[in-house]
Amino acid sequence: MAEEIEDFDADLAGEQGKDQKTGWFRRIKKGILTKTSEKKETQEGLWTKCPECNYISTFAELKEQLYVCPKCEYHHRLNSFQYYEVLFDNNEYEELFTNIKSKDLLGFTDLKPYKKRLEDIWSNTSLNDSVRVAVGKVDGEKIVIAAMDFEFIGGSLGSVMGEKFARAVDYCIKHKLPYMMINKSGGARMMESAFSLMQMAKTSGKLSQLSDAKLPYISLLTDPTFGGVSASFAMLGDLNIAEPGALIGFAGPRVIKETIKKIFLTVFSEANFCWSMAFLISSLTEKI
Ligand SMILES: [Zn+2]
Secondary structure: OHHHHHOHHHHHOOOOOOOOOOOOOOOOOOOOOOOHHHOOOOOOOOEEEOOOOOOEEEHHHHHHOOOEOOOOOOEOOOOHHHHHHHHOHHHOEEEEOOOOOOOOOOOOEOOOEHHHHHHHHHHHOOOOOOEEEEEEEEOOEEEEEEEEOOOOHHHOEOHHHHHHHHHHHHHHHHHOOOEEEEEEEOOEOHHHHHHHHHHHHHHHHHHHHHHHOOOOEEEEEEEEEOHHHHOOHHHOOOEEEEOOOOEEOOOOHHHHHHHHOOOOOOOOOEHHHHHHOOOOOEEOOOOO
């Protein structure tokens, strides 16, 4: 029994249990131990499927369509790199405030320690935190655009996002530039507790300084925009716009169901509903 379990090498070579049954594929040579990092795989994202209508297209085709499904116009979820590529002229921009990183001030542990969670993401991605700020030109006009990455702890609002937001506003005031925020967040970062909640007041205060300087603030709400983010700067734009179908609200359908034990028959927090309630000036029906 012990032999069977420990014959790891034979298992990798596809030879374990070959006497009992014949596999349809077996590695002939023993000892082929390719490291995962060295494996040649199909290029990631070569094909993509629309989550709404199951339309299958190549990633290149989808990119050409600015990540909007050519069949049903579903807006695929993008990260900050993709938004910058779509928005900035020739994908040329300068990233700002890259030196700010999160700290585990409270020694917080949920499923795993916050410090470990941060270290894991830093080592697996090129992201420093859940938001990136960049300055560049859109249609020849200079603008500062901050974009969230949902991949980084659900795009959560922590002290780093608040600080980057504040510095972005200061940068806009100093250089007389408009400011745009692309929101994609599950809300406040629970691992930072009250420090996270303080960012709601901090960012809202900063926006009044931007307003005093008579500089415009555009808030783009994408799927999803929830919690502390929607309760602060995401809804404070001089122009609030949203991608169609984006889930926007304070609490999502799942949280509501768990809290009040009721299921809403309609998804009330979709962008189109918010538009009808006049939260949003425009629910984009065109490509970004
Ligand atoms: Zn589709």
